[in-house]
Amino acid sequence: MLWSALLMMLFPYSLRALSLSPLPCRSVHSGAALYAMPKRGSVVDSYRSVDILCTCRTKLFTYKKKNGTKSNLVKMYVERIVDDPFGILTASEGNELTEDDCVCSNCNQKFGRPGVIKGLPAIKIIGNRVRMK
Numbered sequence: 001m002l003w004s005a006l007l008m009m010l011f012p013y014s015l016r017a018l019s020l021s022p023l024p025c026r027s028v029h030s031g032a033a034l035y036a037m038p039k040r041g042s043v044v045d046s047y048r049s050v051d052i053l054c055t056c057r058t059k060l061f062t063y064k065k066k067n068g069t070k071s072n073l074v075k076m077y078v079e080r081i082v083d084d085p086f087g088i089l090t091a092s093e094g095n096e097l098t099e100d101d102c103v104c105s106n107c108n109q110k111f112g113r114p115g116v117i118k119g120l121p122a123i124k125i126i127g128n129r130v131r132m133k
């Protein structure tokens with residue numbers, strides 16, 4: 001803390017410039033039109049809400065899942081996550097998710113990997129690391 005205060009005194013403008021640097025542009029995938037886009041909007045709202053739990057039973061997310069709990073969870077589109085009790089998404093708002101974001105806040109087990117599926121930001125679930133309720 002002292003160190004940064006000293007830096008602030010010496011280089012007030014350079015530090016400000018750093019904190020004001022624009023966020024990286026979200027990449028636009030030109031190939032996205034080649035495949036069917038995942039459904040968005042009101043159709044997704046009608047999907048069942050499923051609680052996504054870590055194997056330690058901590059609730060990680062509430063997710064709008066098309067077939068409810070009938071089919072396995074292999075991926076989660078970030079925009080279909082409706083509840084995020086640990087603020088995993090809020091913490092990375094404006095930035096892309098990192099590997100460290102896909103970790104259970106309770107037991108520190110990694111449950112997924114960030115990625116892009118059909119042009120949308122998503123989390124690829126690591127097999128058997130989550131449960132559905």
Ligand SMILES: [Zn+2]
Pocket residue numbers: 054055056057058104105106107108109
């Ligand atoms: Zn856990």
